[in-house]
Amino acid sequence: MDDSYLNKWDAEVKSVSNNKFIVLDRTAFFPKGGGVEWDTGIITTEEGKVYNVVYTGKFSGEISHEVDNEGLKVGDIVKCNLNWSRRYLLMRYHTATHVLSGVFFNEYNFKVTGNQLTMDKGRIDLNMGEMDVDLIKTAIGKSNQIILKELPVEIYYLSRDQAEKDTSLFKLAVGFTHDIDNIRIVDIKGFDRQADGGCHVRNLNEIGAIKFIDAVNKGKNFKRVYFSL
Numbered sequence: 711m712d713d714s715y716l717n718k719w720d721a722e723v724k725s726v727s728n729n730k731f732i733v734l735d736r737t738a739f740f741p742k743g744g745g746v747e748w749d750t751g752i753i754t755t756e757e758g759k760v761y762n763v764v765y766t767g768k769f770s771g772e773i774s775h776e777v778d779n780e781g782l783k784v785g786d787i788v789k790c791n792l793n794w795s796r797r798y799l800l801m802r803y804h805t806a807t808h809v810l811s812g813v814f815f816n817e818y819n820f821k822v823t824g825n826q827l828t829m830d831k832g833r834i835d836l837n838m839g840e841m842d843v844d845l846i847k848t849a850i851g852k853s854n855q856i857i858l859k860e861l862p863v864e865i866y867y868l869s870r871d872q873a874e875k876d877t878s879l880f881k882l883a884v885g886f887t888h889d890i891d892n893i894r895i896v897d898i899k900g901f902d903r904q905a906d907g908g909c910h911v912r913n914l915n916e917i918g919a920i921k922f923i924d925a926v927n928k929g930k931n932f933k934r935v936y937f938s939l
């Protein structure tokens with residue numbers, strides 16, 4: 711939540727369910743949510759036994775790590791390592807989605823109503839009435855111009871009262887939990903602010919360039935855009 715670049719740390723096993731669902735006392739594994747895929751990685755015991763984390767999800771408010779082997783026990787002290795190439799690519803995709811949603815909203819008043827980010831490609835859904843592929847391509851070009859400004863991306867918290875004064879914070883609510891009083895803000899300085907629970911790069915210059923792949927008409931006010939980096 712506070713450091714998207716933390717990719718190795720020590721932890722203690724707090725619970726084990728069905729021999730393979732592990733809860734840790736502290737974790738940086740991102741659980742699947744807000745249209746963003748989960749983190750994978752490894753958990754290594756003090757004896758040197760390695761467990762692959764194949765899936766991370768959030769269940770009943772707890773982050774659960776599915777491992778590929780039995781053997782972890784409550785109280786085990788472990789070292790955790792994220793699959794960083796996967797996570798970092800997802801961070802780049804996620805921040806790119808914020809740039810796209812900022813451009814579509816600021817310039818065209820279209821909202822991003824959903825998104826799905828994988829290692830292969832990104833997908834956003836727009837509440838665009840009539841399909842306009844040229845407009846979409848132009849918006850992606852404008853997004854790449856924003857990226858070239860190399861704006862910093864900051865993460866901080868606002869109280870619910872402060873946050874609710876700025877309704878634009880909630881136009882893309884990826885991973886946002888509504889029952890919390892401290893609202894986490896992802897701020898692309900001078901361009902776009904969102905209430906958001908996801909992992910982001912520190913500067914737009916880490917994204918690379920956004921490339922249009924395809925646009926699909928899914929219905930009235932529902933256009934789906936695929937892109938890669």
Ligand SMILES: [Zn+2]
Binds near residue numbers: 884896906907
């Ligand atoms: Zn986000």
